[in-house]
Amino acid sequence: MHEQSLFASVPVHQHHELLQQLAGLTAMQPRHCLERRLIFKAYRKPGMAGRTGASQDLQQGDLQRLNKMLNGNMYYTQVVGPVSESDFGSTAPVDQDTQMAGMDDSKPYGSSSSPSYDYERQPWKLEFRDIPEAGTRSAVTSRLMSSATLPRGDVVQAMNAWGYNFVTEYVVEGDMFIHNDIAIFLHRVLHYPGGDELSLPRRQLPALKDMTLFEKSGSYVLQAFIIVQDGSNQETMKTASQHLFGLREQLKSAVLLEQADRLSLDTRAK
Amino acid sequence: MSNLTQEQIKVLEQSRQRLVQLTRSLGSLIASLNQSDPLPPWTSLQSQASIISNNLISVSDQLSDQRDLLSNLVAYPGPEYPGRTQANTLEQLLRTKLDPRVEDWVARGRAAGTEPATGPSSNFSDPDAVHKPLSDAQLTQLWEWAPLEANQEARRRNWGGNFTLEEREAGIENVVTGLRRQLEDDDGEEEEEEEEEEESEGEEGDGEGMDVVGVHRKPGAAEFEFNIAPHHPHPVQPFVPLDLILRHMTTGRMP
Numbered sequence: 001m002h003e004q005s006l007f008a009s010v011p012v013h014q015h016h017e018l019l020q021q022l023a024g025l026t027a028m029q030p031r032h033c034l035e036r037r038l039i040f041k042a043y044r045k046p047g048m049a050g051r052t053g054a055s056q057d058l059q060q061g062d063l064q065r066l067n068k069m070l071n072g073n074m075y076y077t078q079v080v081g082p083v084s085e086s087d088f089g090s091t092a093p094v095d096q097d098t099q100m101a102g103m104d105d106s107k108p109y110g111s112s113s114s115p116s117y118d119y120e121r122q123p124w125k126l127e128f129r130d131i132p133e134a135g136t137r138s139a140v141t142s143r144l145m146s147s148a149t150l151p152r153g154d155v156v157q158a159m160n161a162w163g164y165n166f167v168t169e170y171v172v173e174g175d176m177f178i179h180n181d182i183a184i185f186l187h188r189v190l191h192y193p194g195g196d197e198l199s200l201p202r203r204q205l206p207a208l209k210d211m212t213l214f215e216k217s218g219s220y221v222l223q224a225f226i227i228v229q230d231g232s233n234q235e236t237m238k239t240a241s242q243h244l245f246g247l248r249e250q251l252k253s254a255v256l257l258e259q260a261d262r263l264s265l266d267t268r269a270k
Numbered sequence: 271m272s273n274l275t276q277e278q279i280k281v282l283e284q285s286r287q288r289l290v291q292l293t294r295s296l297g298s299l300i301a302s303l304n305q306s307d308p309l310p311p312w313t314s315l316q317s318q319a320s321i322i323s324n325n326l327i328s329v330s331d332q333l334s335d336q337r338d339l340l341s342n343l344v345a346y347p348g349p350e351y352p353g354r355t356q357a358n359t360l361e362q363l364l365r366t367k368l369d370p371r372v373e374d375w376v377a378r379g380r381a382a383g384t385e386p387a388t389g390p391s392s393n394f395s396d397p398d399a400v401h402k403p404l405s406d407a408q409l410t411q412l413w414e415w416a417p418l419e420a421n422q423e424a425r426r427r428n429w430g431g432n433f434t435l436e437e438r439e440a441g442i443e444n445v446v447t448g449l450r451r452q453l454e455d456d457d458g459e460e461e462e463e464e465e466e467e468e469e470s471e472g473e474e475g476d477g478e479g480m481d482v483v484g485v486h487r488k489p490g491a492a493e494f495e496f497n498i499a500p501h502h503p504h505p506v507q508p509f510v511p512l513d514l515i516l517r518h519m520t521t522g523r524m525p
Contacts, residue, residue, distance in 0.1 A: 168522035219508035264513035
């Protein structure tokens with residue numbers, strides 16, 4: 001899958017107006033989203049996973065070639081877990097068996113019916129994004145992406161087994177709009193109070209009002225994106241970027257949507 | 271000279287034709303100014319003005335060429351003229367003196383034509399000077415002064431929008447542009463610049479309204495008009511640039 005996107009920085013004083021404008025443009029009410037995002041960094045080349053036992057054979061030409069093929073780079077990858085406002089500042093559930101049974105992962109607000117937050121029941125999604133393609137002819141940020149649903153609960157063990165270390169986590173707060181085939185996400189980053197000294201994802205979430213803004217002025221990031229299933233199809237890729245340009249024209253007098261700096265979205269781990 | 275020759279009649283007829291053309295083109299200019307909303311584009315106004323000017327020249331040529339004939343002609347009503355029912359028209363036709371208003375115009379035109387050029391020391395803001403033609407020296411002075419002044423004026427402005435700062439402060443809804451399409455207020459990039467400028471220049475307020483129509487505007491109206499007020503009472507620019515936010519979101523690295 002390919003994700004094509006345009007970005008804009010939205011100063012905080014413009015946020016409210018822009019929400020209204022987007023609601024008018026898309027003819028829908030904003031969908032408020034809160035997401036935990038865990039950043040993982042690869043520490044081992046993915047192709048070597050499960051092969052450490054054969055390290056004596058590393059000099060063999062075949063294996064080297066195979067490694068080269070499998071491991072272009074090591075990447076940062078994100079694990080995204082939708083949470084709800086009531087999850088913040090709540091305590092662990094008393095009885096874990098009575099809730100969440102049969103909840104589907106696709107329902108991000110599954111836990112909102114309960115005032116408590118259960119880390120063991122937190123749904124997660126692994127989201128991989130490649131560094132944006134260099135030198136694309138169209139002025140949109142285009143990158144290879146992929147996502148997969150992970151088991152609920154603690155993902156760190158599984159991620160470790162796949163060769164990823166937990167780096168940090170933050171919360172993304174924002175509003176989602178859908179305009180034809182374009183998803184518009186107006187969001188900002190929240191940090192947990194008291195710094196990032198934890199080496200594991202939090203099991204409890206602090207109260208939402210205690211969360212601190214990453215960007216101190218409270219500005220938002222506007223991302224408009226289209227996910228193209230078949231990135232090799234030039235025709236659909238072109239259509240998608242044209243749709244994004246159309247949106248940029250429509251929003252021109254409100255915000256300036258632009259291609260993001262490629263290196264700022266560099267997910268390669270060095 | 272009791273009867274007119276064919277040729278003389280032809281001359282009169284020609285004069286009439288030219289006058290008719292002149293009144294027609296004047297009438298059409300007046301009509302387009304009065305009736306068309308928004309105003310016609312300046313190119314059309316200019317071409318109308320040049321048509322009128324050509325008409326005037328041809329009338330003036332005609333009148334001066336045939337001056338001998340025309341000044342010797344005397345109009346009198348024929349016996350078959352319906353003098354009772356058309357008394358007004360008859361009076362108009364038999365007038366020997368000009369209408370007082372017209373007399374004023376003529377006097378002003380004569381004065382303008384014969385007035386010796388005033389000295390180059392006279393300034394341009396003199397209200398009387400507006401009606402007098404500029405002397406060569408004044409024209410030169412004007413041409414020397416204008417580019418510098420226009421440049422200075424232009425430098426004081428942040429170009430790129432459709433409205434001036436003063437107009438924004440007064441509310442752009444009140445600006446009469448005379449245009450049918452909506453002028454878009456601004457686009458995002460310029461809006462940010464405007465906001466920055468507001469802080470620095472907001473107090474000056476030198477109250478010189480600029481002609482909106484003549485200034486800078488982009489062709490093609492946007493499909494959606496957002497009435498963004500770029501002059502937010504408390505503009506807060508982000509501290510962290512977008513790419514650093516994105517970098518942080520990607521790798522968790524603190525800027």
